[in-house]
Structure formats: structure tokens, C-alpha cells
Amino acid sequence: MTPVNLKSLSEQLNLSIATVSRALRDSHEVSEATKVxxxxxxxxxxxxxxxYASSxxxxxxxxxxxxxxxxxxxxFALAINGIEEAARQSGYHVLIYLTHDDYERExxxxxxxxxxxVDGLLMSVASGTQDFAHLRSLKDANIPIVFFDRVCAEIETAKVTTNDYESGYQATEHLIQAGCRTIAHLLISNNLSIGQFRHQGYLDALTANDQAPDPDLVMSGVMDNEQNVALIRELLLRRPDIDGIFASVERLAISAYRVCHELQRRIPEDVKIIGxxxxxxxxxxDPPLSTITQPAYDIGREAAKILLRAVEKKKAVLSTQSVVLESTLFARQSTGS
Amino acid sequence: MTPVNLKSLSEQLNLSIATVSRALRDSHEVSEATKVxxxxxxxxxxxxxxxYASSxxxxxxxxxxxxxxxxxxxxFALAINGIEEAARQSGYHVLIYLTHDDYERExxxxxxxxxxxVDGLLMSVASGTQDFAHLRSLKDANIPIVFFDRVCAEIETAKVTTNDYESGYQATEHLIQAGCRTIAHLLISNNLSIGQFRHQGYLDALTANDQAPDPDLVMSGVMDNEQNVALIRELLLRRPDIDGIFASVERLAISAYRVCHELQRRIPEDVKIIGxxxxxxxxxxDPPLSTITQPAYDIGREAAKILLRAVEKKKAVLSTQSVVLESTLFARQSTGS
DNA sequence: TTTATTTACGCAAACGTTTTCGGTAGATAG
DNA sequence: CTATCTACCGAAAACGTTTGCGTAAATAAA
Structure with missing residues (x-):
């Protein structure tokens, strides 16, 4: 069985390889008849x-x-969905890599x-990443990169995020409005920019409402879920006065639910939760969880579109192309509404 | 800035391209000194x-x-996780494509x-797929394929699934044990093999327990979630005697919850649900959902491993390499326990 | 008529790697 | 002193595409 490539096609057609290639790419240098x-x-x-030959x-x-x-x-699942959609529309393929929040792997x-x-890279940095040399070197390799969600502030490129600061502020204020006086913040990891923004929103909302921030109420999560549950349990036992929890990430909100159920803390009567x-x-x-929901699909899609524009034009991605897509707060029963 | 490739390396080292290539691949035809x-x-x-050159x-x-x-x-998210893990371990990259259950796109x-x-393909077929010529032609192109979860029975290759029939049987029997007399089955799509297996388990469990299967109680879901909600609502209103629901897929279980909440049907008192x-x-x-949980991560990992073994040995994948990984039934409050 | 211009195609050189087929120098054996 | 062997290395041909350049014929312009 002979392979079917330009060579075999050209032989069967009595044409040169070049002409066949051009015909398939719809070049104007080939007559319509031959193209057909x-x-x-x-x-x-x-x-x-x-x-691969083409590449x-x-x-x-x-x-x-x-x-x-x-x-x-x-x-991330939704974000991938948006990325794949944008890529497909432009005829691009999507390679996927998981870091498991491990710096070495990243x-x-x-x-x-x-x-x-790859012609370009979309990235959400691992929580363990402190050094950014490997990302900087992408510039030298001429591979554009666009960050989404977990961005890297030190790198000069476009970033697609949600309004983390405002969301943190709103979430905290929502708890305060609901009557909370002692609000804990469960955050992802303290060296992630989005965590810091959300935390700053939390802090500012507290002081704006005359509540003194207390570092003892701030817990940064780890990789392991069971360990997070233990940490939260410890926190709630140590500080029984906690009546509000703001979780910066879904996993921690779920873990908080588990701990509350386990400790018989009623939601929202004893503790109000938003995440x-x-x-x-x-x-x-049980009860319906109040959430700040990021436009995940759109974040992925937007990031991909920005990246693809740069790739197609062979131009670098600029910081000025960054986009902030707003999250939405859904008030549900876990905060009393 | 000169590119860094075999040519530039060989020039700087006063070696031939061939030697540099061999040295990097640790060939025995190169002295240890040169390799260093x-x-x-x-x-x-x-x-x-x-x-690309290498490929x-x-x-x-x-x-x-x-x-x-x-x-x-x-x-699928968990499955991808397993796939990526297995691929990474063998030094493979993972390209991802979403069909959105659309046959044309697939x-x-x-x-x-x-x-x-790609050297091989992992696939869960779209629910709309009826014709399998495109999959058969992969054989000709010499690209091995392994199906997981949503398999295609017509193609001769390895398949990694869960024990769909038994799971459907168990789930149904679990509802019967809980006292249900009129059990509805919400299934994905009636032309999907896994749906058929699960449905057969449902049917057999009914007859084994002297309950007559009723086609009116069987609903096959569609793509759109809102539409599913409408369908379920209609079903529950038309058949108020329904006291048990077996959902063959997560989405439909969630939709059933929404409808029950909306129609004030109490779970598990009025309707018991497992999915x-x-x-x-x-x-x-609210209440905790009884589930049949598939070992998603393992299914992905196992499928990838089988595929990679075939790819590495350049041998076809055989049906005999198929694997069935068992799901686990978690009885929770939604079925009364 | 001659001279440009256009149209349609072919030749051959890339792209960076791997691999086959040698080839040379030195060592060992006969 | 030749013959055989081993250890290293290089030249060059692939892999399948794309593309700059050349060119013949056909057409247009002079």
C-alpha cells in the first residue's frame, strides 16, 4: 500500500510536487482546472x-x-472548554499539561x-512557583505566553483575570452585611497573586467596616484536601467566635462545609460561608452555597483569543492587552439570604 | 542570535551533526569523553x-x-488527569479535542x-455518533485507538469501561430495597452503549424483583440542560406515582434535584434518587446524593497505559486487552439511608 | 514586428533530525 | 607482515512540506 502524500499524488496526476502542494493551498499560481x-x-x-513536515x-x-x-x-475544566473552542475556530490544536501545583514539573x-x-502558551502558574526564570526564557525562545487566572505579575505579557480584589471585597462585605463579626479567610496559597488580591479585598472590606483584621483568622490551604479539612477544623475549634468564612477557592469552601457538618456548626445560623x-x-x-463565580469559560476563551491573535501576527503579546472579566456574586442560603 | 540546533552545536564542538545527535541519544558509537x-x-x-524534525x-x-x-x-476531568499522568510518565504529550457530542465535529x-x-487515540464517542466509518478508517491509517467509558462496540479494539450493567442493576435494586415501586430511569442517550448496558441492568433488576418495566418511565436526556429540566418536570408531573429515580449520568441527577426542589417533592420521602x-x-x-461513582482517574490512566503499550511496541490494540473497572455505590440520604 | 507582462508550472533547496553506510586509526591475531 | 576486529566518527540520504527562482508559452503593449 503506497503512502498517500504529495509525492504519490503528483505522480498519479503527472504534476510536480510543488504544483500539487500549491493547488491544495489554493495558490493563485495554479490554474483552476488543475486545482480541481x-x-x-x-x-x-x-x-x-x-x-510535522509542514510544521x-x-x-x-x-x-x-x-x-x-x-x-x-x-x-479549569470550563476554561479549557473556552480555550479549545477558540483554538478550534482558528484551526489550532491544544496540548495540555498538568503541573499539579509542582514547581519542578512546571x-x-x-x-x-x-x-x-507550540506556537504559544496559555498558563495558570503553579502555587509553588516562586522563581520565574523559566517563564522569562520563553521570551527568548520567541514563544508568546498569556496568563489566565493565576497570573505571574513579574512577566511582561497579557493577563486574563477576574476582578479578584473587588470580588474579595464584595464577598467580605456581603458577610459583614449578613451580620458577621469574625470573618476567617481561607486562601489558596500566599504566594499566588490572585490570593493576595482577594486577600487585600478582604482586608480593605474589614477596615472599611471598622473591623480589625486579625492574622489569626487567615489560613492558607495546602495541596492535600484531608490536610485542609484538619486545618479548618483546628481553626474553628481554636476560634469558636468565627461566624463567617470567606473561601478563596472552591476546594476550601467544600472542606469548610464538611468541617461544619462534622462539628455540628449550623450554616448559616452559626457560621456563614461564601466561596x-x-x-x-x-x-x-445543604444549604445552598453563596458563591463568587468566575466567568471561567470566557476567561479561557479570551486568553486563547489574545494569544492566537499574537501568534498569527507573529507579534509579542503586550501587557496592555490584558483583560479583566468580572465575577458574579450569587447570594444563597449559606450567607443567610 | 544563532539558532541552537544540532548544526550549531556540531560547529562549536568541531564534530559532525551525526555524532552530536548520537551523543545526545547516548549511542554506544560515541566515546564517553565526547558525550560529556x-x-x-x-x-x-x-x-x-x-x-517536529524528529517526528x-x-x-x-x-x-x-x-x-x-x-x-x-x-x-472526564478526572479521566484526563489519569491520561495525562500515564502519558507524562512515558514521555508522551496529550492533544485534547472536544466533540460537544456532535458527530460532524467528531x-x-x-x-x-x-x-x-498522533501516535494513538483515546476516545469516548459522541452520543450523536451512529456511523463508525471514520473510526474504522483509523485502522487503515495504522493509528491505534482505545475507547474508554463511551465505547464503540463495532470497532475491534481495547475498551476500558466500568461495570455498567451491574451498576445499573445494583442502583435499581438499591432503590427497590429502599421501598420504591415506580422507578424512572433517566439515561444519557439511547444509542450509547453504556446507556444501553445500564438500562439493561435497570430492566433486569426490575423483573428480578417482580416489577414490570414501563417504557413510559424511561427518559433519554438531550444536550441542553434546561431542556432536560423541562423533560424531567413533565415526567414527574405526568407520573406522580414515581417514587424512585435512577439517573445514568450526573447532569440528569442534578437536574432531577432541581426539579424536585422546584416541585416541592421531598427527597427521599417522596422520591428517592440515585445517580x-x-x-x-x-x-x-441537600440531601446527600447516593451515587454510583466510577473510578474515573483509573479509567483514564488504564486506557492510556494500554494505548501506550501498543504504541511503543507498534502493535495493534486487541479487544482482549479490554479492562472493566468497578464502580462503587455510595448509599446516602437521597435514597433514605 | 518586437518587447513586456502574465499565467502556469517545474526544479531544487531548504527545515532539523535520524540513520545507513561507510571509513580510518589503532589494536590484536595469525 | 598481513588480516581481522573494534572503537569512533563523518558524509549523505532520507522524512514530507513549502517556497524562491527559473522558464516556457500565451497574451498584451509598443
Whole structure:
């Protein structure tokens, strides 16, 4: 069985390889008649151009990489959805890599990607990442990068985020309005920019409402869920006066629910809870969870579109192209409404 | 800035391209001394081999494709996690494609992939797919494929699934044990093999317990969630005698919850519900949802491992390599326990 | 008529890697 | 002193595409 490539096509058509290639790319240097002949045979034999040969020659892979901490998280799942959609529309392929919030893995992935396997990169940095040299070096390799959600402030490029500060502020104020006097903040990891923004919103909302921020009420989560549950349990036992919880990330809100159920703390009577979450079932929880919901799909899609624009034009991505998409606060029963 | 490739390396080292290539691949035809020299310079200059050149020459892409209906679904998210893990361990990359349960899209994706972009394919077929010619043609293109979860019985290859029939049987019997006399089955789509298996389990459990199956109690879901809600509402209103619901897929279980809340049907007093689900928060729902939980991560990982074994050995994947991983039934309050 | 210009196509060189087929120098064996 | 072997290395041909350049014929302009 002879392979079906430009060579075999050209032989059957009595044309040169060059002409067949041009015909398939609809070049104006080929007569309409030949184009018809070529296309007919190509589709009859189900010809598919070899992506790697093409990529090698054109130095373009029509592929973008997505590097995220994990996918088993509704936010990232939705974001991928948006990314894939945008990529598909522009004829791009999507390579996916999970860091599991591990710095070493993130570095090794990025290093590999510099080999030209991707034309551009979308990224949500790992919580463990402190050093950004590996990201900076992407610039040298001429691979544009766009951050989404968990951005890296130190790198000069476009970032797609939600209004983290305002959301943190709103969430906290929502708890205060609901009557909370001692509000704990469960945040992802203290070296993540979005965590810091949300935390600053929390702090500012407290002081704006004459409540003194108390570092003892701030807990930063870890990777392991069971460990988080233990930490939250300890926090609630140590500070029985806590009557409000603001969780910066879905996982911690869920864990807080578990601990409250376990400790027989009634929600919202004893403790009110609000958390960042993209959980569809949030309204079906016991009680329905008040959420700040990020436009995850749009964040992914927007980030991909910005990246693809840069890739297509072979221009660098600029910080000025950054976009902030607003989250929505859904007040439900867990905060008393 | 000169590019860093084999040519530039070889020039700086006063070696031939061939030797540099061999040194980096740790060939025995190169002296240890030269290897050290080569590796030193390569890592100093952060040399990354061009993946496309290598793929073109070796006719191997070190990439697998994953084609799934959607990612915003806990099952698939977890499966991807397992897939990525297995791929990473073997040095493979993962391309991801979403069909959104659309046959046309699935076909076009598969067609593109025959260009040699991937060494193998993992797939969960779209619910709309009836014709399998596009999948069969992968055999001709010599691209091995392994199905997981939503398999295609007509294609001769390995499949990784859960024990769908038994799970459907168990779930139904669980409802019967809980006292249900009129059990509805909400299934994904009637032309999906897993739906059929689960449905057969449902039917057999009914007859084994002297309950006559009633086609009027069987509803097959559609793509749109709101539409599903409407369908379920209509079903519950038309058949007020329904006292048990078995949902073959997470989305439908959630929708059933919404409808029950809306119609003031008490769970589990009026209606008992059990559903396939990988939702972490299932235990936190109101009331906690009884679930049949598939080992999603393991299903993805196992499927990937089988595929990669075949790819590495350049052998076809056999049906005999199929694996069935058991789901677990978690009895919670929604079925009265 | 001659001279430009256009149209349609082919030749051959890239792209960066891997691999086959040698080739040379030195060591060992006969 | 030749023959065989081993250990290293290089030249060059692939892999399938794209593309700059050349060119013949056909047409238009002079």
C-alpha cells in the first residue's frame, strides 16, 4: 500500500510536487482546472498533509500549549472548554499539561515546550512557583505566553483575570452585611497573586467596616484536601467566635462545609460561608452555597483569543492587552439570604 | 542570535551533526569523553531538539490524542488527569479535542488526526455518533485507538469501561430495597452503549424483583440542560406515582434535584434518587446524593497505559486487552439511608 | 514586428533530525 | 607482515512540506 502524500499524488496526476502542494493551498499560481483535478484525487484518497513536515518547514505548529495546575476543578475544566473552542475556530490544536501545583514539573514542561512544539502558551502558574526564570526564557525562545487566572505579575505579557480584589471585597462585605463579626479567610496559597488580591479585598472590606483584621483568622490551604479539612477544623475549634468564612477557592469552601457538618456548626445560623466556586451544584448544597463565580469559560476563551491573535501576527503579546472579566456574586442560603 | 540546533552545536564542538545527535541519544558509537563534551554544551545552551524534525524523520510523534464529548464534567476531568499522568510518565504529550457530542465535529477531528499528528487515540464517542466509518478508517491509517467509558462496540479494539450493567442493576435494586415501586430511569442517550448496558441492568433488576418495566418511565436526556429540566418536570408531573429515580449520568441527577426542589417533592420521602456521579460535593448536597461513582482517574490512566503499550511496541490494540473497572455505590440520604 | 507582462508550472533547496553506510586509526591475531 | 576486529566518527540520504527562482508559452503593449 503506497503512502498517500504529495509525492504519490503528483505522480498519479503527472504534476510536480510543488504544483500539487500549491493547488491544495489554493495558490493563485495554479490554474483552476488543475486545482480541481488535484482536489478530486486528494479527497478521493483521503489525503491528509503531514503536520510535522509542514510544521518543520514553515516553523509553525498550529498548536498551543495549556499549562495548568489541575483539571479536576470546575474552573479549569470550563476554561479549557473556552480555550479549545477558540483554538478550534482558528484551526489550532491544544496540548495540555498538568503541573499539579509542582514547581519542578512546571519548569520541566516549559523547558520542553521551548523546542518549538507550540506556537504559544496559555498558563495558570503553579502555587509553588516562586522563581520565574523559566517563564522569562520563553521570551527568548520567541514563544508568546498569556496568563489566565493565576497570573505571574513579574512577566511582561497579557493577563486574563477576574476582578479578584473587588470580588474579595464584595464577598467580605456581603458577610459583614449578613451580620458577621469574625470573618476567617481561607486562601489558596500566599504566594499566588490572585490570593493576595482577594486577600487585600478582604482586608480593605474589614477596615472599611471598622473591623480589625486579625492574622489569626487567615489560613492558607495546602495541596492535600484531608490536610485542609484538619486545618479548618483546628481553626474553628481554636476560634469558636468565627461566624463567617470567606473561601478563596472552591476546594476550601467544600472542606469548610464538611468541617461544619462534622462539628455540628449550623450554616448559616452559626457560621456563614461564601466561596469562589464554579460548581453547578452550588445551589443544591445543604444549604445552598453563596458563591463568587468566575466567568471561567470566557476567561479561557479570551486568553486563547489574545494569544492566537499574537501568534498569527507573529507579534509579542503586550501587557496592555490584558483583560479583566468580572465575577458574579450569587447570594444563597449559606450567607443567610 | 544563532539558532541552537544540532548544526550549531556540531560547529562549536568541531564534530559532525551525526555524532552530536548520537551523543545526545547516548549511542554506544560515541566515546564517553565526547558525550560529556556534547552534553555540557547542549545543556549550557539549553538545547531542545526540534520535536517536529524528529517526528518527521522517525515517523513517531510521541503524542496521543484524546477525543471526548466535553471536559466540564467531573468524570472526564478526572479521566484526563489519569491520561495525562500515564502519558507524562512515558514521555508522551496529550492533544485534547472536544466533540460537544456532535458527530460532524467528531468526524472532522478524527479525519485530521489521520495526518499522523498522533501516535494513538483515546476516545469516548459522541452520543450523536451512529456511523463508525471514520473510526474504522483509523485502522487503515495504522493509528491505534482505545475507547474508554463511551465505547464503540463495532470497532475491534481495547475498551476500558466500568461495570455498567451491574451498576445499573445494583442502583435499581438499591432503590427497590429502599421501598420504591415506580422507578424512572433517566439515561444519557439511547444509542450509547453504556446507556444501553445500564438500562439493561435497570430492566433486569426490575423483573428480578417482580416489577414490570414501563417504557413510559424511561427518559433519554438531550444536550441542553434546561431542556432536560423541562423533560424531567413533565415526567414527574405526568407520573406522580414515581417514587424512585435512577439517573445514568450526573447532569440528569442534578437536574432531577432541581426539579424536585422546584416541585416541592421531598427527597427521599417522596422520591428517592440515585445517580452516576463523580461529584466531590455529592455528600454535601441537600440531601446527600447516593451515587454510583466510577473510578474515573483509573479509567483514564488504564486506557492510556494500554494505548501506550501498543504504541511503543507498534502493535495493534486487541479487544482482549479490554479492562472493566468497578464502580462503587455510595448509599446516602437521597435514597433514605 | 518586437518587447513586456502574465499565467502556469517545474526544479531544487531548504527545515532539523535520524540513520545507513561507510571509513580510518589503532589494536590484536595469525 | 598481513588480516581481522573494534572503537569512533563523518558524509549523505532520507522524512514530507513549502517556497524562491527559473522558464516556457500565451497574451498584451509598443
Amino acid at each position: 483535478r488535484v482536489r478530486a484525487l486528494a479527497s478521493a484518497l483521503h489525503y491528509e498533509p503531514n503536520a 518543520l518547514r514553515r516553523n509553525i505548529s498550529k498548536t498551543i500549549g495549556v499549562v495548568i495546575p489541575k483539571v479536576a476543578n470546575h474552573f 519548569m520541566s514542561i516549559v523547558q520542553h515546550l521551548k523546542g518549538g512544539r 469562589f466556586s464554579n460548581l453547578e451544584a452550588a445551589a443544591l448544597l | 563534551r556534547v552534553r555540557a554544551l547542549a545543556s549550557a545552551l539549553h538545547y531542545e531538539p526540534n520535536a 518527521l524523520r522517525r515517523n513517531i510523534s510521541k503524542t496521543i490524542g484524546v477525543v471526548i464529548p466535553k471536559v466540564a464534567n467531573h468524570f 468526524m472532522s477531528i478524527v479525519q485530521h488526526l489521520k495526518g499522523g499528528r 452516576f456521579s463523580n461529584l466531590e460535593a455529592a455528600a454535601l448536597l
